[in-house]
Amino acid sequence: xxxxxxxxxxxxxxxxxxxxxxxxxxxxxxxxxxxxTCPVAKSEKFGGFxxxxxxxxxxxxxxxxxxFSSYPNPIPPNGIGSDRPVIPVEIDPPDHGKYRKILQPxxxxxxxxxxxxxIEQHTRDLIEGIAARGECEFVTxxxxxxxxxxxxxxxxxxxxxxxxFLEWTEKLMREPSSDPEESLRIKEETGMEVVGYFAEELDxxxxxxxxxTGDDADFIDWLRxxxxxxxxxxxxxxxxxxxxxxxxxxxxxxxxxxxxxxxxLATHDDYRKDLIxxxxxxxxxxxxxxxxxxxxxxxxxxxEDTEIRGVEMKKDDRVLLLMGSACRDVDEFENPDVVxxxxxxxxxxxxGAGAHRCLGAHLARQELRIALHEWLTRFPDYTIxxxxxxxxxxxxxxxxxxxxxxxx
Amino acid sequence: MPTGQTRSHVSVDRERCAGHxxxxxxxxxxxxxxxxxxxxxxxxxxxxxxxxxxxxxxxxHAITVEENS
Numbered sequence: 412x413x414x415x416x417x418x419x420x421x422x423x424x425x426x427x428x429x430x431x432x433x434x435x436x437x438x439x440x441x442x443x444x445x446x447x448t449c450p451v452a453k454s455e456k457f458g459g460f461x462x463x464x465x466x467x468x469x470x471x472x473x474x475x476x477x478x479f480s481s482y483p484n485p486i487p488p489n490g491i492g493s494d495r496p497v498i499p500v501e502i503d504p505p506d507h508g509k510y511r512k513i514l515q516p517x518x519x520x521x522x523x524x525x526x527x528x529x530i531e532q533h534t535r536d537l538i539e540g541i542a543a544r545g546e547c548e549f550v551t552x553x554x555x556x557x558x559x560x561x562x563x564x565x566x567x568x569x570x571x572x573x574x575x576f577l578e579w580t581e582k583l584m585r586e587p588s589s590d591p592e593e594s595l596r597i598k599e600e601t602g603m604e605v606v607g608y609f610a611e612e613l614d615x616x617x618x619x620x621x622x623x624t625g626d627d628a629d630f631i632d633w634l635r636x637x638x639x640x641x642x643x644x645x646x647x648x649x650x651x652x653x654x655x656x657x658x659x660x661x662x663x664x665x666x667x668x669x670x671x672x673x674x675x676l677a678t679h680d681d682y683r684k685d686l687i688x689x690x691x692x693x694x695x696x697x698x699x700x701x702x703x704x705x706x707x708x709x710x711x712x713x714x715e716d717t718e719i720r721g722v723e724m725k726k727d728d729r730v731l732l733l734m735g736s737a738c739r740d741v742d743e744f745e746n747p748d749v750v751x752x753x754x755x756x757x758x759x760x761x762x763g764a765g766a767h768r769c770l771g772a773h774l775a776r777q778e779l780r781i782a783l784h785e786w787l788t789r790f791p792d793y794t795i796x797x798x799x800x801x802x803x804x805x806x807x808x809x810x811x812x813x814x815x816x817x818x819x
Numbered sequence: 820m821p822t823g824q825t826r827s828h829v830s831v832d833r834e835r836c837a838g839h840x841x842x843x844x845x846x847x848x849x850x851x852x853x854x855x856x857x858x859x860x861x862x863x864x865x866x867x868x869x870x871x872x873x874x875x876x877x878x879x880h881a882i883t884v885e886e887n888s
Contacts, residue, residue, distance in 0.1 A: 515856045520840060694844045698876075755845070756875035764878050768837040776840075 415721045417461075418445060418452040428456040428487070429708055429805045436803050442736035451722040457487045460710070460729035461722075464736040466743035466760070468719055472711055472732055473764040476504050479711040479730065481767060485807050486710040486731050498652040500660070500767065507766060509640040514653065517633055518770045523777065526564060530778055533560045534785040542789065542818065546796055549814045550670055555581070557782060558665040561774070562658050567629045568612070576658075579605050584663045585804075585812075602655075609654050613647060630654075661771045665778050667706040667810030668761075671803075672783060674814055675700065675750070677795050686752065687787050696752035697779045702759035703750055705738040706809040709763070734760065735809065792819030827867045828885045829874075831858045835881035842882060846873035858882075 418424030423441050427434075434441065445452045446464040454460055463469050472479045482501040496502055499510040516522065537556055541547040559576050563569065579601050581587075587597040612631065616622065622632035634650045645653075676683040686696055711730045718724065738759050739747040762769035769775070786793075795801060796815035804812045829849070831842075838856035842849070849865035850858050850873065858881070867886065874882040 512855075515838075516854055519854065519856060520843070520852055698841070698844065755872050758841075758876060758878040758880075760878055762839065764839075765837055768839060773840055 415451075416449040417722055418449040418454075421448070424449065424452050425455050427452075427454045427462065429807070430487075434805050438805050438809075439735065439739070442733055443739070445733065446736050446740060451720045454731075457729075460486050460731055461719075461724060462731045462733055463719070464733045464740075465720075466737040466740035469732045469734060469737035470760060470764055472730065473760065473767065476507070476766050478714055478717060480714050481507075481709075481711060483712065484710050486729050497656055498649055499770075500656060504766060510649075510653075511766070511770075513634070513637040513639070513645070514770055517630055518773060520773050523774050526561065526774070527777055527781065529564045530557070530561055530781045531785065533557055533564075534782050538785060538789050545818050547816055547818065549673055549816050550666065550811055553782075554666040554670045554673075554811070555662075557669070558662050558778060561778060562661060565630055565657070565774075566612075566654065567631070572608075575608075576605075580658070580662055583659065584808075605658070606651050606655060609651050610647070613650060630657075657771070660769070661774065663808045663810055664706055665775050667808055668701060668704050668775075669779055669782055670811035670814055671704040671706075671809075672697075672700045672779065673786065673816075674795070674801050674811060675703075676783075676787070677793060677816065679750075682750065682752065683787065683791075686783075687791050690784060692752045693780050693784055694776075695754065695757070697776060697783070698757050698759060699750055699752050699754050700779070701761040702738045702744070702754070702757055704809070705734045705759065705761035707734055707761070707763075708732065708805075708807055708809070709734070710807075734763075790816075790818045793817065794819060826887050827863075827870050828887065829860050829863060829865075829870050830883050830885075831860060832881045832883070833857050835879045836877075837879050837881075839878050841876050841878060842873040845876050846870050849873065 424445055427441060429438065442464060445462060450465045451468065452462045452464065454462060463472055480503050482496045482503065484501050499507055499514060502510055534557065537553050541552055547553065555577060556573065559573055559580065560570055563573060563576065582601040583598055586594045588594045616631060616635065622628060622635035624636045628636055634645055634653055637645055639645055676686065686692060709732050711732065713724055713726055713728045713730060715726045716724065738761060741747050743758065762772040794817050796817045799815040801811060802813040804810055836857045838852055838858065840852055842858050843851070846865050846869040849860065849862045849870060851861045853859050870884050874884045
């Protein structure tokens with residue numbers, strides 16, 4: 412029997428983990444090498460984990476929730492909710508479907524529609540605040556703020572609390588200290604503060620009396636009045652988890668794709684001018700930007716022994732789904748390295764697929780479409796500021812840490 | 820192949836659909852998402868080309884278009 416190459420002799424592959432300094436700017440070269448030389452690869456880091464790089468394999472992992480458990484998800488653990496499964500992201504069927512049934516109606520296109528006007532308003536407010544100076548640092552001044560404000564709107568909480576949330580989420584999403592243990596401690600402490608804010612809000616609601624139900628219920632009342640499979644109400648812990656994940660899942664993801672898209676459009680005049688001249692391409696352009704910048708690297712755990720492309724794996728082995736790689740797989744996408752704002756077919760899986768498909772996908776799309784449209788309308792000739800470099804990062808979510816723009 | 824006169828019948832496999840909503844991008848007006856977040860066909864009369872694009876772009880391969888000439 413011939414040994415199948417899983418990258419053991421390639422140090423970059425066998426020692427890969429997304430926190431390494433050398434991949435913060437761009438992991439695509441190593442992803443491309445994995446995909447072309449050893450599509451099922453193994454990293455020895457954190458006790459060892461598999462990496463799936465082909466679209467078909469990642470897609471199958473998403474679909475087969477029986478074999479690929481979502482708990483625990485991040486590789487390595489990130490200190491957020493690691494003592495118990497995060498609802499609904501780390502819950503497997505059948506319970507997953509029961510939570511999903513509660514959360515799904517909160518994220519339908521119809522229900523989110525009223526938020527469009529608010530996203531537009533926030534976008535314009537932020538743009539006006541920036542415009543006079545003629546330059547900005549896009550991540551802090553725009554990409555981080557917009558989804559934070561949208562989250563507060565969604566919860567019905569005051570925009571005045573945005574600065575507090577910005578500070579919290581900055582700590583939760585970055586490494587607040589160079590010492591990993593200290594970082595984890597700060598994150599846990601910050602997590603407690605955030606949950607404390609949520610819990611206070613829930614207590615306040617309790618004092619006000621019974622929750623609104625049905626169409627009258629806002630996000631929190633919807634959860635307070637929800638029934639888990641017709642059996643029981645949600646516990647306060649469950650409600651807090653749901654709010655927490657909506658905050659985190661919608662923040663660095665949107666921030667990342669929005670920033671990388673703004674960077675791409677700043678550095679590719681032809682694409683930027685095309686999109687300004689043809690705003691009708693916005694929807695398919697956003698899909699293509701999602702494909703090319705698919706930011707999330709989710710993890711799975713095998714529930715039994717299996718074999719993928721001849722590589723034998725054991726029960727409880729961890730598997731990292733290389734989404735950024737899958738979305739650039741030539742077996743699924745023609746000319747995958749070419750950005751085509753009218754690409755069709757484009758079955759990208761930047762939002763995942765199957766049972767765990769990102770609940771917030773419609774909201775994310777609207778934020779991206781509106782923000783890009785308003786930005787390009789107001790600043791058609793913006794550029795990366797001379798003498799500055801765009802700084803990127805890679806962890807469970809890929810993004811931009813710093814990007815100075817000259818607004819033209 | 821004659822264009823414009825082709826009649827299509829489009830359907831969504833509710834088991835496969837995961838509610839991405841991509842069909843609504845490629846065939847605006849032909850699909851909507853119901854309260855379960857599953858795509859439903861709201862206009863069988865939408866033009867065949869956009870229905871085909873919706874089918875081709877569905878990440879879950881949940882859309883079937885039967886063309887009856």
